[in-house]
Structure formats: structure tokens, C-alpha cells
Amino acid sequence: MSIIYMLLAISVVVAIIFFIAFIVSVKKGQYDDVYTPSVRMLFDDELVKPDPEKNQPVNKVKSS
């Protein structure tokens, strides 16, 4: 039954990993603008047919 120590340790570690992921995402500014991405998401499908010669328009923007 000492396996419970193991399980406990794993569950706490998993929880802490997610917690760190949350903190990092806040720090990177992912929650600073919660509106624009919801609109931007809808554009990706509906890009106007790009000319074959021209480069595929880049719609995704690197996060800062």
C-alpha cells in the first residue's frame, strides 16, 4: 500500500507542472489581450485566395 506515496508524489508534481505553466503563460502576457485572438481565429479559414506567385500571407503573429 506504500504505492500511495508514489501516487501522491506524482499527482502533486503534475499539479505543480500545470501551475507553473499557468504562471508562465500569465507572465508572457497571454492573458493581457483576451479578445483579439478570439476574432483572429476566425480569419484563418477565410483568407482571400492568395495569388500563387505571392507568398502565402502570414496571418499568425509571433507572440512577443
Place this chain on the structure above:
Amino acid sequence: MKSCFHCGEDCLEEIINYDGKSFCCSGCRTVYEILNSNDLSYYYDLEKTPGISPKINEGKYDYLENTEIIEKLLEFDHDGTQIASFTIPSIHCSSCIWILENLNKLHKGIKSSQVDFPKKKIRLSFSSEELNLKNLVLLLVRIGYEPNISLDNYEKKDSNIDRSLIYKLGVAGFAFGNIMFLSFPEYFEINEFWLEKFKHLFRWLMFTFSLPVVFYSGKDYFISAYKGLRAGILNIDVPIALGITVLFLRSTAEIVLDLGTGFFDSLSGLVFFLLLGKFFQQKTYSFLSFERDYKSYFPIAVTRIHTVNGETIEEQVQVYKIQKGDRIIIRNEELIPMDAILIKGKAKIDYSFVTGEAEPVSKSSGEKVFAGGRQQGGIIELEALKPVKQSYLTELWSDEVFKKDKNSAFQNLTNQISRRFTYAVLSIAVLSAIFWIFYDPSKAWNVFTAVLIIACPCAIALAAPFTLGNILRIFGKNKLYLKDANVIEQIAQIDTVVFDKTGTITENDRSRIEYEGVKLTEVEKQLLGGSLRASNHPLSRSLYEILDKNNISTPEHFMEHTGMGLETSYKDLNLKIGSKAFTSDTGSSFTEVQVMDKKARTTVHISSNNQYKGCFSFHNSYRDGLSELFQELDGDKELIILSGDNDGERSRLSQIVPEATRMLFNQRPGNKLQFIKDLQKSGAKVMMVGDGLNDAGALAQSDVGIVISEDVNVFSPACDGILDAKRFRELGNFFDLSGKAISVIKFSFLLSLFYNIIGLGFAVSGNLMPVVAAILMPLSSISIVVFTTLATQILSKKLKK
């Protein structure tokens, strides 16, 4: 009436047909052309008429060639890649996002662009070899997205966003969830074999999780309580900090001495809920700024001229670089950044934003002009008298009223309650402890701490944030944007409302024009239209706006006499348009009695073939519903009109507003500030409603300063709230709702007291189980949240239409 395919405005003056679509002006058509030829017409599919009519004034951005200014505006500049951010007030729909994020199709120099819609900002990364900053800005201007570049951009790079509340909330939520899981087994199974074996491990894990909650997430409560105590105030954070401390110490003692599980679940839950309330209250309108001063109104650069070897050189200079004695050039619609003397040109300066005077002022060379005025008309040349920072207008900002924090002095409702509450809780705790010392001494300590734990005013502390947070959002939906939730409590206490006149109770762009005198013939009207069209005088422009533009005869002869008026002729008709002296010194037969009483009012007189005809008089046009609003507020509140303008409108105003309204005219910005101060000294709670820089002092001094704005995105002075001018009529309802919000908070206090009494019953009798605390505390908090949300929604129905 056709409306423009690009911007959706009605095509008033002319209709341009292009590509089977109609446009209201060539600017709109050009934008369409640019977008269409670059495969960007999807812009028009996303939203109907998303466009903004561009205002092109290309010379305006010449200063973006100045390397020093460029350097300040760029965020990043390395290896041919530059990054710049701009605020673009005209961003308003999803089409805007789409077009701005596809700018790379318009110019291959643009690498990427990202829009932050709530902040109305765009961040552009571009190749400096293919595109310079000036051309980038011009590109934005040409498609109608003019960025807002002011002196403010020059000063601070970017402010750090304070995210600590989110971190604290995250920590508390994380710990709360985990502790709940760990404490769950012990709620029900008391003497189970496996549980007995593991419960010590579980307890110490809970203890570990609670450490960051107490020492990180909850630290603000300790700091605030300490500050409060030192200042002699028992604010709401004192009982909260006490509760947290007792919870933590007793729980730790219990697990160390192996007496029980402790209250770590309630502890983390408490902090989590409290922070949630704080977070909810912290609604910010990121696209608005409530802290603006003259810097966001002033330009970043001006044109300086100097003569070298008889040659005149124009250069763009950062405004702070301008010294006394420098010559500068101000063009049409540009702002005068410092006090100066007019050297050359016809100055027609609009001070409405600075002083509240409705009409532009004419100045001739040699006269002084003041910072903050906007030139209307041709180019003028000025000699600077003082550097920017010492000008009359900017000096106003050094008044101490701008430095003090209004909120610190305000004692809010929660803190008023908390004083009595803390005393009550402490005495109950002590009394019940004394009782148990005699009855069963072993339980005395237990009861004492249990009372402090269960009485921790979580629900009380949540009542105000949730009520006010909700009201704040409802106000925001109705276009009253408040700085923070405390302002609502202050609005509820207001008993005196002071209004500015120009721009606040009058409309900015529309003044009402009336004609009095002999009726003009058709021919005269046609020539009048043609003559006015040719003139750049602001009065001519506004008069021209109201005339019929379809039948216009172009004058054959046209003369403009500075400061006097126009003289024009067409065939055998000769018209004089201008001041009374100019038109009536020509052997007038018209009796002037009728115009005598209007001397303080702005008028344009007409005479035809030396025959005086009559005059157009300009009235301020008052906002719709002004009279009704004043009637509504009258009696309840003292109403005062405080104007920087002359008293030409006094008689007309007194017909509109209730008799009791006091009116003061010719008030300088400093007078206004002093007036508010005097009112407050006599015990009044004052709300100042204003619009311009001239009200800035009064807005800062008043208990609540509200700015009326035709367009909430353009500059407004520092204030506590910004109200959309269209909702001016609703001001009474906002007062009403604020008052009701306070009642809701009071009811919530009663409700939470009820929970406290139940909890105290358990605590005083000495059988507070951890599970009871763990149920009671979230239950009371959640019911307060539900109650306040429902109540505010129901109360706000009146505002929603």
C-alpha cells in the same frame, strides 16, 4: 440618401461612383481602391461599412524623419528590423483587426503586425531598409487608421503591467483545490484504518500548500491591516488578517499536537474568495486612460525655423528642445505647444479646450498666444516666450491637487462597517472565552479561536466588490466608464453637481445658427454660399455648413478684409459679410435696435448693395434632454453652471434650467478649482462635469470628476469617469443606480451577518468542526455573490433599453 460603401456615412455633399459602389468622399474611395487592388476586399465582407474616412495631412508627420524622435518611438531596432507600437483610436471592429493584421499585403516592408483590440493598439515589425517609420505611419493614415502620437509617447516607453493579483489568485486557487482534495477523506471517515495511517502525511501536505497562501497570496491583507492600525483605522482588512492568522496558527497547532486536521481548507478558500472579489472589482477599460495630462494632448514635435546666411531653414524639433526666442511655425489645425508671441500670419486660435471659450480668438502680430490653443486657418509664425514646461497651461499641472490620491481620503462603506464589526467580534470572542474558562477551561482557547475564525468577514468583504464590480460593468455598457469601483460609492453621496458650459452642456460641433432681419433673395443666397465657400474663417465654415449647397454662384470679385469680413460681388450684386461695423457703416437704413441686445453673442452681418439686411447669430446648441435632466436633478442636488465663456448665453440658459441653478461666467481654470474647493469647505460633496483642459483642476479637486466626451477615444483630461456625450441625459439614472447599489451592499451585510450568527452559534458552544467551517464559509460567500449579481441586474433594468 445613399450611404458610403466604405465608411457608412450618408453621402451629403457629393456621391462618387466607383466600381459600382458609392463613396462619400475621395478619401474613402482611395482606401477602397488601395484595398481592392491588393486583394484585401475581404475587409468589406467581414463587417458592413467598416471603414474610416481618412484625413490626409501628409506634412503633419514630417517630424518622423528626426532620428531622435524615431529612436524614442521604436521599441526595437536591430539588424534592419524595427518594431513600433501605436495607439489607433479608430480601431472598432473585426474588419479593423483583419486589415491591420494583413498590412504585409499592402507593403512588403511590413513583416508582421498584431492588434490588441481592447487597448486599440497595433504592434508592427517592419524592415527598416524597405520602409521608414514616417512612411509606415503615412500608410496607416492613408487607409484611415491614423495613429495617435503625442508628447506622451516620447516620455515613457511602456509601463509594466501589474499582474501580481493574477499570480496571487492562481496560487490561492491552486492551493485551495489541492487542500480540499487532501482534507476530504477526514470529513467523513474518522477512524478508518488506511486513513489513520496516512492522515499525518495528508495534514503536513496541507500545511505546505497553505504556506504560500498565507505568506504570498494573503500578504496584502496583512500590509493593509498594519497600515490601517497605524493610522488608527480599523479597516475591513484588520478582521480579515486576524482571521487568517488565527486560522493558520490554530491549524498548525492542531496538527503539531495531533489534535485534528485544522482549518487549512477554510483558510485557503477564504483567501481565494477574497482575491476573487478583488479581481472582479478590478475592471479596467484598457482603451481609456483616466490619468492623462497635457502630455497626451500636446504634439511631439514642432517646426522650427532659423535663418542661416539669409536662407530660411525649416526643421522638425522635439518640443522640449524649443528654447525661449526660437521661431516656430504652426499650420492649420496644429496645436500651439508653448506661450509665444505672434510674429507673422493671421492667427485664429481656438481655445475652447483650454479656456472654455466657444469662439476662436483672433490675434494679430505682436500679441501673445497661449499654449494649448489650436490654430485655424493659415500658417503662422511664432516666437517662443517660454519652454513647454513653464507655459501657463502646463504650470496648472504643478498644482498639488494633481498629485494627491483622491481615494486615500475616502472612507468606504465596508470600512465604516468593519469598525463596529471588529469590536463586536472581539468582545464576543473574549466573553465566550471567559464563560468557558469558568465552565470548562480546556475548551476556552478552542472557543476563542473558533469565534475569530468563523466571524472572519469574508462575506462582508465580498459584498462591496461584487456589487460595485457589477454596477461598474453595467455603467460601462451604458457608456459611463468609471476609473474604479470606489467612484460609485462617491457618486451616491454627491449633493452638488457643477457643470461646465462649453462642450459639456453644449454640443461641440453643432452650434445653432439663426437668421434675423430682411429675408435674403435667392440670388443673394447663392452668392452668399459661394463667398463663404471661398473663405477659411471658422464662422464662414460653420455658416456654409447650414446653407443649401446645390445652388451656388461663384463670386466674380472676392476680397477678404482681415478682422472685418468679406466683400464679394457677382454681376450687379455686391455683398458684404462680416462684423456689424463693416456692414453697417455704409449708410444703413436698417434700425439697429434689434441687434443691440445681442452684443455679447457671436454674429455675422450681411449687407447687400450697401443695404443692411440682417444677421446670422450663433447660439450654443444645448444637448438634448438638458432641461429634463436639470429638472430631474433639481431639488435633490444643488446645480451650478461654471463657464469659462462670457455671459452672452445667460438669459437663454436661465430659460432652460431650473430657477435654483446658479450660473457663473468668465471663470478661469484656477477660479474653477478654487470654486470647487470652497464648495467642499462648506461641506458639499461635489461632482464636476466638464470636458476640457480648463476643467482639469476642478475635475481633480472635486469628489467625482466626470468628463463628457463626444468620442471616448480622443483626449480627455484626468478624471474619475468618462461619459459618452450621447448618454448625457442618463446622468440622473446613474445617480439613482449608484444610490441603489449602496442599498444592495447594506442588505448583503445583513445577509452575511445572518450567516455569522449561525456560525457563532457553533463556535460559542464549542463544537466547530472543520467540516462546518468548510461548508459555511463558501456557502455564505457564494450566496452573497448570487444575491448581489441578481439584485444589480434587476435594478439596472431601467438603464437598459
